[in-house]
Structure formats: structure tokens, C-alpha cells
Amino acid sequence: MANTTTTFEQPDALLRTQQALDAAPDVPGERLTLNMGPSHPSTHGVLRIVLELDGEVVTKAIPDIGYLHRGDEKIAENMTYNQFVPYTDRLDYLAPLANNVAYACAVEKLMGWDLPPRGQAIRVLCCELARISAHLLGFGAMAMDCGAMSVFLYTFTEREKLYNLFESLTGARFTTSYTRIGGMTRDLPPGWLDEVAAFIKQYKPQIEETDKLLTRNKIFIERSRDVGVITRADAISYGITGPNLRGSGVDYDVRKVRPYLGYENYDFDIPVGSVGDCYDRYLVRLEELRQSVRIIEQVLAKFPEGPIHVADTKNYLPKKQKVLTKMEELIHQFILVTEGLKAPPGEVYFGAENPKGELGFYIRSRGGGVPYRLKIRAPSFVNLSILDKLLPGCMMADVVAILGSIDFVMGECDR
Amino acid sequence: MATTTEAIQSLQSAFAGKVGAAREFRGEHTLPVDREIIADVALHLRDKLGFDYLADICSVDNMGDEPRYEVVYEFAQMSAPHHLRIIAKVSEDEGSLPTISHVYATANWHEREIWDMMGIKFDNHPDLRRILMWEGYPYFPLQRDFPLEGKPSDTPGEAFTRIAPLEGGPFVTAPAEHNHDREPRARPPEPV
Amino acid sequence: MVHGREIAYNSKVEGNIILANLDASINWMRTHSMWPMPMGLACCAIELMASGGARFDIARFGAEVMRFSPRQSDVLIVAGTVTYKMALATKRIYEQMPDPKWVIAMGACASSGGMYRSYAVLQGIDRILPVDVYISGCPPRPEALLEGLMRLQQKIMTEKSTTRQLVPEPALV
Numbered sequence: 001m002a003n004t005t006t007t008f009e010q011p012d013a014l015l016r017t018q019q020a021l022d023a024a025p026d027v028p029g030e031r032l033t034l035n036m037g038p039s040h041p042s043t044h045g046v047l048r049i050v051l052e053l054d055g056e057v058v059t060k061a062i063p064d065i066g067y068l069h070r071g072d073e074k075i076a077e078n079m080t081y082n083q084f085v086p087y088t089d090r091l092d093y094l095a096p097l098a099n100n101v102a103y104a105c106a107v108e109k110l111m112g113w114d115l116p117p118r119g120q121a122i123r124v125l126c127c128e129l130a131r132i133s134a135h136l137l138g139f140g141a142m143a144m145d146c147g148a149m150s151v152f153l154y155t156f157t158e159r160e161k162l163y164n165l166f167e168s169l170t171g172a173r174f175t176t177s178y179t180r181i182g183g184m185t186r187d188l189p190p191g192w193l194d195e196v197a198a199f200i201k202q203y204k205p206q207i208e209e210t211d212k213l214l215t216r217n218k219i220f221i222e223r224s225r226d227v228g229v230i231t232r233a234d235a236i237s238y239g240i241t242g243p244n245l246r247g248s249g250v251d252y253d254v255r256k257v258r259p260y261l262g263y264e265n266y267d268f269d270i271p272v273g274s275v276g277d278c279y280d281r282y283l284v285r286l287e288e289l290r291q292s293v294r295i296i297e298q299v300l301a302k303f304p305e306g307p308i309h310v311a312d313t314k315n316y317l318p319k320k321q322k323v324l325t326k327m328e329e330l331i332h333q334f335i336l337v338t339e340g341l342k343a344p345p346g347e348v349y350f351g352a353e354n355p356k357g358e359l360g361f362y363i364r365s366r367g368g369g370v371p372y373r374l375k376i377r378a379p380s381f382v383n384l385s386i387l388d389k390l391l392p393g394c395m396m397a398d399v400v401a402i403l404g405s406i407d408f409v410m411g412e413c414d415r
Numbered sequence: 416m417a418t419t420t421e422a423i424q425s426l427q428s429a430f431a432g433k434v435g436a437a438r439e440f441r442g443e444h445t446l447p448v449d450r451e452i453i454a455d456v457a458l459h460l461r462d463k464l465g466f467d468y469l470a471d472i473c474s475v476d477n478m479g480d481e482p483r484y485e486v487v488y489e490f491a492q493m494s495a496p497h498h499l500r501i502i503a504k505v506s507e508d509e510g511s512l513p514t515i516s517h518v519y520a521t522a523n524w525h526e527r528e529i530w531d532m533m534g535i536k537f538d539n540h541p542d543l544r545r546i547l548m549w550e551g552y553p554y555f556p557l558q559r560d561f562p563l564e565g566k567p568s569d570t571p572g573e574a575f576t577r578i579a580p581l582e583g584g585p586f587v588t589a590p591a592e593h594n595h596d597r598e599p600r601a602r603p604p605e606p607v
Numbered sequence: 608m609v610h611g612r613e614i615a616y617n618s619k620v621e622g623n624i625i626l627a628n629l630d631a632s633i634n635w636m637r638t639h640s641m642w643p644m645p646m647g648l649a650c651c652a653i654e655l656m657a658s659g660g661a662r663f664d665i666a667r668f669g670a671e672v673m674r675f676s677p678r679q680s681d682v683l684i685v686a687g688t689v690t691y692k693m694a695l696a697t698k699r700i701y702e703q704m705p706d707p708k709w710v711i712a713m714g715a716c717a718s719s720g721g722m723y724r725s726y727a728v729l730q731g732i733d734r735i736l737p738v739d740v741y742i743s744g745c746p747p748r749p750e751a752l753l754e755g756l757m758r759l760q761q762k763i764m765t766e767k768s769t770t771r772q773l774v775p776e777p778a779l780v
């Protein structure tokens with residue numbers, strides 16, 4: 001695959017704006033500044049965009065983020081690796097399990113650990129279920145922004161079923177905190193795999209239902225086709241990842257390029273778009289649902305037995321039963337909880353394919369149980385950075401459709 | 416498309432004397448370079464070596480060391496698993512390094528974030544404003560000497576900040592020789 | 608039927624007449640047609656959306672008319688982490704709501720800052736707004752939100768609607 005990049009050119013957005021202005025029949029020629037957000041139904045949280053309008057045409061857009069900046073990176077510097085797991089739930093709160101897994105894998109890379117097969121299979125299952133749940137909300141909300149309320153209600157019904165699964169697995173609906181560095185809090189509850197299989201079975205026809213509701217829906221197509229086109233070169237230069245990048249025709253998927261958790265053993269396709277407009281991004285997400293279902297079926301078909309966590313007894317929490325009966329385990333538990341695991345000095349970057357794109361963790365360690373610096377490479381943050389180039393030249397009403405199709409989460413964007 | 420090792424060699428020959436020795440950890444390669452040449456290095460990586468994807472830029476505050484800051488660039492390729500980390504050191508007095516936002520558009524926001532959080536400036540950046548905090552916030556929160564609980568500030572009409580009640584926390588034990596130091600207690604401030 | 612003052616239907620009186628205390632009937636009407644302004648700021652907003660979905664169906668309690676314009680709503684549900692950057696915007700939205708108005712702090716973050724004890728997070732919206740109901744949980748389950756809503760209804764029923772005491776606004780601390 002040949003990749004091309006161009007230098008960053010702002011004028012072409014200006015050109016596009018000029019063309020749109022020329023085409024519009026009734027522009028007053030006066031600029032109006034419109035403040036959208038931070039509390040606006042289609043900004044999915046707290047994004048603020050300062051739009052400059054001429055008539056209905058957007059001539060300039062200045063995104064303003066940070067309304068949900070909670071200081072996660074500073075907090076991480078002040079706690080042990082395991083203590084930070086709950087904070088990763090709240091990054092992309094539509095797919096918390098996937099964040100947990102990405103974070104745990106990053107620290108495990110620092111430790112030089114590899115998970116046994118069963119642990120990996122559980123994590124893959126978690127990631128893909130999380131992907132389904134996130135995409136369901138993603139295009140449910142996008143359809144709602146385009147004026148189709150009912151899709152949202154359908155997808156939410158499916159998400160509730162997923163929440164039931166997550167709840168029996170972790171005890172919480174979406175603040176799961178399921179992984180620990182080197183393993184998981186607990187093994188699967190009895191019968192859980194059957195429940196997943198049953199869910200997948202009833203869910204497959206549901207995908208087609210959504211497909212029927214939206215894909216050939218005239219109104220939806222009119223709202224999204226050829227709107228908000230991200231060119232291939234722009235997408236690469238802006239570092240966009242996830243369905244948004246693949247919608248622009250680049251087949252980059254971390255699961256394929258830098259496989260982790262044994263993703264190379266599963267058979268799945270990467271859908272790509274051809275134009276890079278909102279409609280393509282929607283189609284890519286829809287197809288990813290089918291691919292996730294495919295992966296889950298393969299995982300279920302040969303679910304390995306065995307341990308779910310690494311064998312490093314000094315750095316992984318011992319079994320509770322042993323803690324209460326054996327001296328040595330008690331000491332280990334005490335040290336692990338109060339001091340954290342013994343990480344070597346060094347630095348790693350680990351990127352995982354999350355529903356929104358590549359979620360990366362850069363960890364700088366000086367040894368000991370506390371990271372010296374932990375940087376979160378949030379896909380939504382990077383994906384949103386293209387807004388000031390993408391929005392100028394659009395109609396005001398297209399802005400909500402574009403925002404819906406980019407499918408961002410502010411918790412992750414602002415961290 | 417160059418592999419990581421080829422890329423390192425190519426950089427070392429193209430910028431001889433300004434590139435340090437590469438190091439490897441967990442299969443990842445890190446190459447320190449001088450801060451002045453970072454834009455040329457980025458251009459070289461993108462155009463000559465096929466590293467078309469800038470995954471991330473991060474900043475590290477090594478308080479007490481000289482130069483104090485490091486800026487960490489993660490270069491990667493979209494079609495191959497090669498990855499190269501470039502590190503540029505910035506001292507507190509110089510406090511700035513060239514922008515690479517004209518090479519990779521994604522650097523624009525990353526650099527703004529580093530300025531906002533760490534206070535490192537980027538020369539010739541098109542739009543170096545605060546991004547996560549607001550214009551007028553007086554501190555750089557990710558610097559090591561900034562406390563987690565924050566400092567009070569006031570920007571009339573924008574926002575205000577107060578000190579968060581940590582009750583002496585966060586509670587992490589420093590590894591120690593003696594057992595009586597093993598109780599979780601407030602994390603001691605970093606030695607300066 | 609309701610706490611405090613009664614609304615009575617007396618079948619002995621001919622015709623469709625209901626005798627009631629004015630306070631009680633105004634309160635009764637208010638409790639059952641609350642229009643929330645969903646301030647969905649962070650993760651809790653997802654549970655807020657879930658309670659609008661089919662399974663929990665907030666419409667059963669007369670609060671399904673989510674209005675994104677503060678001018679049209681009377682309950683502000685603050686769902687999520689309020690950062691300092693967002694704080695004054697939240698306050699402005701509260702000020703734009705017409706009286707009578709109530710505030711629900713949904714979740715640990717909105718109530719007290721929750722797990723985010725850091726330089727960027729306002730430690731509880733009660734530092735800038737008068738809060739009527741706090742809901743615990745991180746996030747609270749939709750059932751908890753509904754419970755909070757019912758608590759608010761109970762609270763409204765005890766109000767003297769004709770002489771409502773305006774809550775003094777907390778001073779910035």
C-alpha cells in the first residue's frame with residue numbers, strides 16, 4: 001500500500017469556503033460569530049466550537065477543548081500502576097473494558113510480561129464487546145444528530161444487554177476496572193461464555209436491522225453523503241486513527257499492523273471507505289460490528305483453559321485464600337498493595353486499537369511502583385484536531401452531522 | 416519504507432554529530448537528537464524514510480537534571496510495524512524547540528498541549544495557545560514541582576481554581592529498607 | 608396520597624370538583640411535570656441517557672422532556688465531573704433557568720469531586736450552586752437517578768409554593 005503525505009496546507013480550507021460562499025445564493029457578506037457549546041446536545045459532552053458564519057456557510061471554526069480536563073496524567077504520577085486502572089475506565093467511557101485492557105497491556109509491556117492464552121482470550125472478548133457497545137452508541141448518536149431518533153432507542157436496547165454481560169463479568173455496568181497489571185480481577189463467572197454466545201446469536205439479526213433502518217434511508221444519506229470529506233492525505237497527516245481513518249481509505253488497524261493479545265490468530269477484515277465522508281465513516285463502523293462479531297465467534301469456538309494471569313508471584317497479587325493462610329503471600333500482598341509492583345526503569349509506548357482509534361500509553365519509569373510520567377495518547381483528541389480544517393465551507397446544519405460521524409468522547413479527549 | 420534500524424543509520428549519517436547513540440528497550444528503539452534539528456529530522460523521517468505517522472508527542476520533566484525537559488516523539492508507519500522514538504532535550508532557560516506542525520499537522524495540538532501542561536515553547540508554531548486549561552491560568556500543571564491538589568488562581572470571567580482537599584494523600588509507600596517505613600503515607604515530595 | 612398536604616377528591620360533592628389546598632395542587636403539578644435540563648458532562652451522562660432509554664424509562668415519572676435549553680427546564684441534572692473551566696458555564700446555565708428550579712447532583716464527581724482530587728476539578732457543585740438532591744455512585748445506576756428524582760418530588764411536595772424561599776447562593780470558597 002502506498003502512503004502519501006502532503007505538507008499541511010491551510011489555504012485549501014479557505015478555497016473550499018470561498019467556493020461554498022460563491023455557490024450559496026443569499027450570503028449577506030457579513031460574518032457572524034456563533035458559540036456552540038460547551039453544553040450543546042450534539043457535542044456529546046463538553047466540546048466548544050466557536051463558529052464564524054456567513055449566512056449559513058461556516059467560514060471559520062475554532063474548537064475549544066479542555067472542559068473535561070481532570071488531570072489524569074498528573075494523578076497517574078501519584079499512584080501505583082494498579083491504582084490507576086479505575087481512571088482508565090473514565091477515559092473513553094463508552095468502551096471502558098477496552099481502555100482497561102490497553103492500559104494493562106502497556107504496563108505489561110514495561111514489565112516484559114506475556115499473558116497466558118486464556119487471559120488473552122478473555123481480553124480479546126472484552127475488547128470486541130466493548131467495541132460493539134461503543135459503536136452502537138456512536139452511530140445511534142450520529143443518527144440522532146441527523147434527525148433519526150428511533151435508531152438510538154434500538155441501539156440503546158442492545159447496549160443494555162451488553163451492560164448485563166459486563167455487570168455479571170465485573171460487577172459494574174460500565175466502570176468496570178476489570179484488568180489488573182498482569183491479569184484480571186477474576187475469572188469468568190460460570191456460564192458467562194454461553195451468555196455471550198446467546199447474545200451474539202440474537203444480536204446478529206439486529207445489525208441487519210440497523211442496516212435497514214439507516215443505510216438506504218434517503219434522509220440519512222442526504223445528510224451524510226459527501227459531507228465532511230477527510231482526504232486520505234489529510235487523515236494521515238493529522239494522525240487520525242480508527243474508523244475515521246479507515247473511512248478515508250487507509251487500512252491502518254493496530255490489530256493488524258502491530259498485533260497484540262494474539263489478534264494475529266483471528267481472521268477478520270478491515271473495512272475501508274472510498275470517499276472519506278460521514279456516510280463512509282458510518283459504513284465502516286457498521287461493518288466493524290460484523291467483524292467484531294466474527295472475532296468473538298472465533299474466540300468462543302476455541303476458548304483456552306488455564307491460568308488467566310502471569311506467573312510472576314512477586315509482582316502479581318496472590319490468591320486471597322493463600323493470603324489469609326500463608327505468611328509469604330501475606331507479605332507479598334502487603335508490599336504489592338502499598339508499594340506497587342517492581343517495574344524496571346525504562347520507557348515504552350503501547351498503542352491499542354480502541355473503538356475510537358489508537359489509544360496509546362507512553363510510560364516512563366524510573367523503577368518502582370509509580371510511573372514517573374504517564375502520557376495518554378487519546379484518539380479523540382487527535383481526531384478532533386482536524387475540525388478547524390474540516391468545518392470551514394460546510395453548512396451550519398452539517399456541523400452536527402460531522403461531529404456525530406467523528407464520534408469522539410470528551411473524557412478521553414481532555415483526560 | 417525503511418525499517419527502524421535503517422532509519423537510525425540513515426539519521427546518524429545525515430545528521431552526524433547531532434544524533435546520540437540509539438538505545439533499545441522491550442523491542443523499541445530510542446534515538447536522542449539535538450533540539451535544533453528536530454524539524455529536519457521529522458522531514459527526513461517522513462519524506463525519505465516513510466515514517467508517515469506521528470503517533471504522539473509527549474513531554475517529560477526531569478526535575479533536577481540539566482537539561483530539565485525532554486520532548487518525546489513517537490514516529491511510526493501506517494503500513495508496517497516499524498516504530499522509532501526520538502527524544503530532544505530542552506533546558507529550562509532555552510525553553511523552546513522548533514515546531515514540526517508544518518511537517519505533521521497532528522503535531523499542532525500535541526505541541527499546544529505540551530506548552531499548556533509543561534510550559535515548553537515551540538518556535539514558529541502557528542497558534543500556540545493554551546488548550547486544556549484556559550488562557551490566563553498562571554501555572555503549568557504537569558511540572559514536577561506543581562502539587563497535585565493545585566494552587567488557587569483567579570481569571571475573572573473565565574474560571575477560578577482552589578486547592579483540592581487531599582487530606583495529606585495521595586497514599587503511596589516509598590520503597591524502603593526498614594519495615595516501619597512501609598506503611599502507606601502521603602507520598603513524599605520529589606527530592607529536588 | 609402525598610406527603611404533607613392532601614389533595615382530596617370528595618365523591619359526595621356533585622360534579623367533577625376536587626377540593627384542594629392551593630400549595631398542594633401546585634406542588635402536585637410541579638412534581639409530575641419536571642423538565643430536566645441534562646447537563647451531561649462526563650461518564651455519568653451515559654447513565655442519564657440510559658435512564659431515558661426503554662429499560663428504565665424516565666417517562667414513568669413525568670421527567671422525560673429533556674430540554675437542552677435552560678430557559679425551558681426546571682430541574683438541572685448535573686451528571687458528570689465539573690471542572691474549573693466548566694464551572695462558570697454551569698453556573699450561567701443555572702442562572703438562565705426560570706424559577707422555581709431545582710438541582711440534582713448526579714454522581715460522586717458532581718457531589719464532591721469524586722475520585723478526581725486534582726488541580727482541575729471543582730470539588731462538588733455545591734460550591735457554586737444550591738443542590739437539592741445528591742445521588743451517590745460512580746456512576747449511579749439509572750435506578751438511583753430515578754430514586755433521586757422521587758426524592759426531589761417528595762421535597763417539592765413539602766414546599767410552600769406561594770411563598771417559596773429562594774435558596775441563598777453559596778459563596779465561592
Ligand code: SF4
Pocket residue numbers: 090175649650651652686687688713714715716717721722744745746747
Ligand atoms: S461520578 Fe464517576 S461515573 Fe460519574 S462522572 Fe464522575 S467519574 Fe464519571
